[in-house]
Amino acid sequence: MAKKKKAAYADREEGKGYGVFQWIIFMIVIPLLFALLVTLIVMTVAGINVLEKAKELPVISQIMDEESADNGKENNERVALLKEEAKQKDVKIQELEKELEQSKREVEELLTEKDRLELEIQKMKEQEKEKEEKKAQDRSIISTYESMSPKNVANILVNLTDDEAVEILSEMSTDQQADILEKLPPETAAKYTGLLSGSS
Structure with missing residues (x-):
């Protein structure tokens, strides 16, 4: 009977068959991550800034310096591009302001010309009216002479x-x-x- 139990237990173990990779994940990686998480929580509660401490480590500080240098280079290029765009927009704004001033001057000249023409029209109307009045007056004088x-x-x-x-x-x-x-x-x-x- 003992032999039967051993054989059944061996069959069960063979059916499960943990691989090496699974064993490493379950036995090393997961407990290590759990321990790291607990350590971070304890240090944060204790008032230790883990990120500042990590920057002090030579390998991490070198990686962060390289990243910040790359970011600084990208930022400088981006700033230069933005400055160039700003200059182009300033030039465009100045051109538009000049066009606006020119348009304002043209409008003022046209309004002045309009006023001048309206005055001329008014004078011509008055002259025409005076001529009509004079003609009517002359007509009455002529009718007197005709009689x-x-x-x-x-x-x-x-x-x-x-x-x-x-x-x-x-x-x-x-x-x-x-x-x-x-x-x-x-x-x-x-x-x-x-x-x-x-x-x-």
Whole structure:
């Protein structure tokens, strides 16, 4: 019976068959990690900064120095790139500011030109209005002269300036002009006829 038990136990052991790798993990690595974790916790509770102490070790400090040197080199390159980008952006900003100033000047010039043109339009409207008023006034004067006899009109025209006389005559019909010119002295009639033909 003892032989049977030994044989059954041996069969069971062969079925389990722990390998060397499993044995190393279970017997060495896991207990070592557990011990390391417990040590870290105890040291942290005791107030010891484990990372500072680790930096004091020559191998770890050398690795950290190499990493910081690599990081410093990368950071310096990155800083140089960022400075170059900042310079380019400053140049672009200055160009845009110049364009903005130029645009502001152009807008001011256009607004000044607009104001000047509006003033000119206003003056032209006022002049046109004055001309219309003068025409209406002249029309009423002309209608007065048209209602008068040609002899009376001729006597009045002789006392006016040549321009005024020609202006009055030019507003009248050709029949009325002929009647008035007949009543004028011949040299005056000739002068007014010449001025009338020149004005028309």
